[in-house]
Amino acid sequence: MQADGEFGFVLKQWRRKRRMSQLDLGLEANVSSRHISFLETGRARPSRQMALLLGEALDMPRATRNHLLETAGYSAVFRARPAGAKDMASVRAAIDWMLVRHDPYPALALDRLWVVQRANCCAMAMMEALGLGVGDSLLDRLLCPGVGSAVFENWPEVARHMLARLRTESAHLGGEPVLDAAIRALADDPALDREEPAGPMPAFVPARYRMGGIVLSLMSTIAQFGTAEDIALADLRIELMFPADEPTKTMLERLGKA
Numbered sequence: 377m378q379a380d381g382e383f384g385f386v387l388k389q390w391r392r393k394r395r396m397s398q399l400d401l402g403l404e405a406n407v408s409s410r411h412i413s414f415l416e417t418g419r420a421r422p423s424r425q426m427a428l429l430l431g432e433a434l435d436m437p438r439a440t441r442n443h444l445l446e447t448a449g450y451s452a453v454f455r456a457r458p459a460g461a462k463d464m465a466s467v468r469a470a471i472d473w474m475l476v477r478h479d480p481y482p483a484l485a486l487d488r489l490w491v492v493q494r495a496n497c498c499a500m501a502m503m504e505a506l507g508l509g510v511g512d513s514l515l516d517r518l519l520c521p522g523v524g525s526a527v528f529e530n531w532p533e534v535a536r537h538m539l540a541r542l543r544t545e546s547a548h549l550g551g552e553p554v555l556d557a558a559i560r561a562l563a564d565d566p567a568l569d570r571e572e573p574a575g576p577m578p579a580f581v582p583a584r585y586r587m588g589g590i591v592l593s594l595m596s597t598i599a600q601f602g603t604a605e606d607i608a609l610a611d612l613r614i615e616l617m618f619p620a621d622e623p624t625k626t627m628l629e630r631l632g633k634a
Contacts, residue, residue: 383418383447384415384416385416386443387416387430387444390444390550391416394435396434397409398412405433407426415430422448424445424448424450427444427445428453437548437607437610437611438454438607440550441453442454454607456607457609459608464606464609467601471485471494472494474616475496475499475614476496478496478616479497479498480497480629480631481498481617481628482495482496482499482502482594483614483615483616484503484614485614485615486514486612486614487611487612487613488545488549488552488611489513489552489554489555490514490515491513491514492509492510492511492512493510497632498628498632499617501631502587505587505588506523515558519562524565527585527586528583528585528586530583530584531567533581535565537581539559542555542558580595580620582594582595582620582621583596592619592627593619593620593623594618594624595618595619596616596618598613598616599613599614
């Protein structure tokens with residue numbers, strides 16, 4: 377059942393999170409700003425199609441779009457399927473294809489909270505050195521006092537970029553308590569580089585990862601499923617790491633043949 381005024385409250389809340397005026401949202405959804413105002417104040421009741429349209433215009437996460445529908449009196453349309461579901465077979469195959477073929481370079485799949493869902497052989501070896509495995513949180517481990525600086529030779533630079541990424545991801549989700557706690561912990565890290573970089577910025581900042589007695593210099597790309605409508609799949613990130621210099625490339629390829 378629709379809660380009186382709840383749809384309008386949620387709509388207004390998310391419009392403000394996206395820093396959009398009623399006119400901005402109306403233009404994005406191809407409706408009048410007057411109608412947006414009426415929906416927010418409860419003077420108009422949204423159709424199911426309108427609730428879906430506004431959720432898309434506000435780039436809400438799928439779970440939040442379900443909530444918006446429910447506040448309007450409609451049933452949820454997005455599901456979170458089990459990883460082993462039959463209709464997820466092609467997804468599992470695509471993820472496995474990327475991870476396996478990326479060896480001997482590290483690759484892993486993370487959920488919205490940075491919990492490891494899958495990893496290839498190289499990434500598993502790196503995580504095992506940290507006492508991590510599938511189902512564990514990278515955030516929990518890296519944000520333990522002293523761990524970041526022990527793992528990364530250039531932790532201040534890595535932490536700065538990690539902080540920016542967490543802020544972006546939390547903002548997309550409309551604020552996520554787990555990510556926000558990690559943001560606060562990182563922002564308070566005394567090792568965080570707070571000085572403006574001198575000179576021109578490099579093309580990218582590699583993560584210089586300490587592994588035993590060697591240092592691996594890595595750069596990352598992040599892939600997502602572009603047309604995902606499943607709740608969990610839409611939040612999945614596949615991180616593919618590449619060697620940032622020739623010594624790292626040689627070392628990883630040598631380890632991959634061992």
